[in-house]
Amino acid sequence: MVDRLERLTDLVLVLLRDQRPKTLREIASEVPGYPAQEGEARRQAFERDKRTLRDGGIEVTATPIDGPEQVGYVIRPEDYYLPDLDLAPDEQAALNLAVAGVHLGDPSGRDALWRLGLPASAGARTVAELPALPALPVLHGALRGRATVRFDYRGETRRVDPALLRFHGGWWYLVGYDLDRAAPRTFRVDRMDGDVAAAAPGSAVLPDGFDPDAALPDVPWRIGEGAPVTVAVHVDAALAGLVLDEVGAAALAGRGEDGSVVLHLEVTNTAALRSWLFELGDHAEVLGPEEVRAEVVAWLEAVAGVPATPGAPA
Amino acid sequence: MTTRADAGSRLLRLLAVLTWLARQGRAPVSELSERFGLEPDELIADLELAACCGLPPYSPDQLMEIIIDDQEVVADLGTELGRSRRLTAAEGFALAASARAILAVPGADPDGALHRAVGKLEAVLGGRGLLRVDLDDPAHLAVIRDASEGGRQLELHYYSASSDRESTRIVDPVSVRLIEGHWYLDGYCHNAAGMRRFRVDRVSAARLTGEPACHHGDEAERQRTEEETQSSEAFVPGPEATVAHLAVDGEAVWITEALLNSSSEPLSDGRTGVTLAVASTVWFGRLLLRLGPHAEVLDPPELAETGRHAARQLLARYRPAATP
Numbered sequence: 001m002v003d004r005l006e007r008l009t010d011l012v013l014v015l016l017r018d019q020r021p022k023t024l025r026e027i028a029s030e031v032p033g034y035p036a037q038e039g040e041a042r043r044q045a046f047e048r049d050k051r052t053l054r055d056g057g058i059e060v061t062a063t064p065i066d067g068p069e070q071v072g073y074v075i076r077p078e079d080y081y082l083p084d085l086d087l088a089p090d091e092q093a094a095l096n097l098a099v100a101g102v103h104l105g106d107p108s109g110r111d112a113l114w115r116l117g118l119p120a121s122a123g124a125r126t127v128a129e130l131p132a133l134p135a136l137p138v139l140h141g142a143l144r145g146r147a148t149v150r151f152d153y154r155g156e157t158r159r160v161d162p163a164l165l166r167f168h169g170g171w172w173y174l175v176g177y178d179l180d181r182a183a184p185r186t187f188r189v190d191r192m193d194g195d196v197a198a199a200a201p202g203s204a205v206l207p208d209g210f211d212p213d214a215a216l217p218d219v220p221w222r223i224g225e226g227a228p229v230t231v232a233v234h235v236d237a238a239l240a241g242l243v244l245d246e247v248g249a250a251a252l253a254g255r256g257e258d259g260s261v262v263l264h265l266e267v268t269n270t271a272a273l274r275s276w277l278f279e280l281g282d283h284a285e286v287l288g289p290e291e292v293r294a295e296v297v298a299w300l301e302a303v304a305g306v307p308a309t310p311g312a313p314a
Numbered sequence: 315m316t317t318r319a320d321a322g323s324r325l326l327r328l329l330a331v332l333t334w335l336a337r338q339g340r341a342p343v344s345e346l347s348e349r350f351g352l353e354p355d356e357l358i359a360d361l362e363l364a365a366c367c368g369l370p371p372y373s374p375d376q377l378m379e380i381i382i383d384d385q386e387v388v389a390d391l392g393t394e395l396g397r398s399r400r401l402t403a404a405e406g407f408a409l410a411a412s413a414r415a416i417l418a419v420p421g422a423d424p425d426g427a428l429h430r431a432v433g434k435l436e437a438v439l440g441g442r443g444l445l446r447v448d449l450d451d452p453a454h455l456a457v458i459r460d461a462s463e464g465g466r467q468l469e470l471h472y473y474s475a476s477s478d479r480e481s482t483r484i485v486d487p488v489s490v491r492l493i494e495g496h497w498y499l500d501g502y503c504h505n506a507a508g509m510r511r512f513r514v515d516r517v518s519a520a521r522l523t524g525e526p527a528c529h530h531g532d533e534a535e536r537q538r539t540e541e542e543t544q545s546s547e548a549f550v551p552g553p554e555a556t557v558a559h560l561a562v563d564g565e566a567v568w569i570t571e572a573l574l575n576s577s578s579e580p581l582s583d584g585r586t587g588v589t590l591a592v593a594s595t596v597w598f599g600r601l602l603l604r605l606g607p608h609a610e611v612l613d614p615p616e617l618a619e620t621g622r623h624a625a626r627q628l629l630a631r632y633r634p635a636a637t638p
Contacts, residue, residue: 003363004321005321005324005325005328005360005363006363006364006366006367008321008322008325009325009328009329009363009364009367010367010368010369012325012329013367013368013369014369014370016394017369017394018369029370030369030370032372052321052322052325053322053325055322056322056323056325056326056402057326057399057400057402057403058399079400080399080400081397081398081399081400082397082398082399082400082401082438083438085431085434085435085438086434087431087434088427088430090427091427091428091430091431091434092431093427094426094427094428094431095409095413095428095431095435097416097428098412098413098415098416098428099408099409099412099413101412101415101416102411102412102415102416104408104411104412106404106408108402108404108405108407108408109405109408109409109412111402111405111408112401112405112406112408112409113409114330114334114349115330115333115398115399115401115405116398125489125491126489126491127415127416127419127490127491127492128415128416128419128449128491128492128493129491129492129493129494130411130415130447131494136407136411137402137403137404137406137407138403140403140406140407140410140441140444140445141403141406141407143441143444143445144406144439144440144441144444145440163444164443164444164445164446165444165445165446166445166446166447166448167411167415167446167447167448167495168448168495169448169450169495170494170495170496171495190568191568238473238480239473241518242473242515242516242518245452245453245515246515274604275604278600278603278604278628279475279600279604281475281478281596281599281600281624281628282627282628282630282631285631285632293632296632297629297632297633299606299607300603300625300628300629300632301625301629302606302607303602303603303606303607303621303622303624303625304622304625304626304629305622306626306629
């Protein structure tokens with residue numbers, strides 16, 4: 001009995017070394033370990049091996065050939081080998097430092113360096129930690145291959161032509177064109193439920209002039225699908241300077257004599273605004289409009305366990 | 315019986331070992347075992363199997379030439395096996411994301427070697443302009459990073475969310491890192507007489523004191539600090555930190571991703587149980603405000619009051635007359 005690992009190894013060598021497409025019959029005669037008899041068992045064993053190789057990133061290509069079997073199989077060198085990147089020594093060093101300096105939660109970066117033939121650099125300092133999510137390589141691959149992606153998000157299945165993968169404010173976002181909503185949309189990658197499926201390469205076609213930069217605003221309360229509303233927020237003197245640094249001077253609508261400020265923020269996601277606001281504790285307060293202020297008060301009352309304000313909107 | 319996933323990952327690992335051997339010619343078993351994360355006997359078993367692989371008719375001259383003894387592997391595999399295999403999706407992403415992240419660090423050279431390397435990488439991977447990393451650029455980041463690199467002592471005006479106070483601190487910087495989208499300075503705080511973590515965007519003024527940082531440059535100390543603070547959030551949980559247990563529903567489950575120093579488990583009622591260290595009730599109160607009605611403090615009872623207290627305090631701003 002031939003070990004499956006041995007069969008797979010021989011299969012790779014046979015399909016790669018000799019660049020002539022081979023029929024299943026030829027493969028079975030050259031690679032030890034397939035069922036001796038032609039038929040369904042042999043076909044299934046081969047299909048299973050092909051899947052295993054594809055899962056590992058090794059693509060077996062089927063091509064039409066002359067003869068009774070009509071189909072031949074080959075691993076194309078361009079599908080197997082990495083093209084030469086032709087990196088200069090300083091570029092190699094810079095790439096090394098980058099991989100050592102960014103903590104992505106798994107060893108893929110170091111594996112990649114090794115594969116490029118670059119030694120990993122030891123002792124470099126971590127500069128940034130970015131969250132690693134299983135969907136990220138799939139989305140990145142779909143972007144590179146211009147493939148439509150499908151995933152579950154807030155209880156709905158979305159079909160999106162991807163335009164940009166962007167790390168912003170501590171989260172990974174997918175920016176793209178939502179096919180069912182026929183509009184640009186931004187999705188938090190960590191909120192995608194389950195697996196992300198990518199359609200065939202080339203299936204995604206972004207509308208002319210699609211601008212992924214415009215689709216992802218800089219502040220969390222602009223990332224949402226609600227109608228924009230201008231919210232006035234009062235920040236007391238203790239945090240006024242830090243908050244102004246964060247939101248930008250354009251939001252400044254007034255200064256108090258005590259050093260406090262009033263900001264006007266364009267908001268499409270009041271839940272995100274609320275979360276940001278509560279991080280400031282009792283240094284910040286929504287002044288208006290009344291419905292947003294009432295929403296904040298109702299939320300606080302629920303946490304405080306006190307009866308709702310009489311006359312407040314439900 | 316070997317499962318499909320097992321055979322597949324063994325194959326990829328074996329191909330990686332063979333590529334390495336094809337380039338090196340020979341390597342100690344211990345080195346290969348360490349580099350590829352394999353037990354020596356696993357490694358030897360897979361290599362012995364590979365020595366039976368090759369091309370038809372599988373005569374000795376068509377098999378892979380691999381000689382294994384207890385100490386060393388010697389191989390003559392030809393140039394083809396020595397060529398790099400294509401990057402996997404995960405590897406391609408990791409390289410591109412790392413490079414893009416370093417290029418996004420404020421002050422990075424936009425036309426330097428890394429920029430050129432990324433250009434070549436993206437040309438080969440086919441991913442130009444498809445991945446972007448934005449990193450915060452708080453007002454005092456540059457002076458703090460320079461001080462950390464150069465081993466200079468800092469004086470900071472710092473707003474602490476855990477004590478809700480601004481104070482002046484003398485800090486010997488040890489490292490500056492971006493975590494969860496925020497820049498943090500880890501350093502020895504002379505006022506607290508201990509290692510502390512500071513959020514750089516809460517620094518309202520920073521200047522060099524002119525003194526060298528006496529706790530800087532000690533590699534062992536730096537590594538110890540990194541380990542100690544590795545899994546902590548906006549504070550270094552001291553001995554006074556309390557362990558809290560929360561139950562959160564689907565609307566608040568983001569907390570398990572947002573807090574590095576938490577762990578989570580499914581609860582029998584469908585909610586998610588979250589365990590986290592609480593070093594400051596001010597900080598914890600604000601966290602509970604953000605979670606709102608979607609979180610419940612299970613334990614300890616004295617912390618259950620924290621959220622209600624924070625909410626009442628903030629409500630007082632909204633309806634002063636109605637608050638007792």
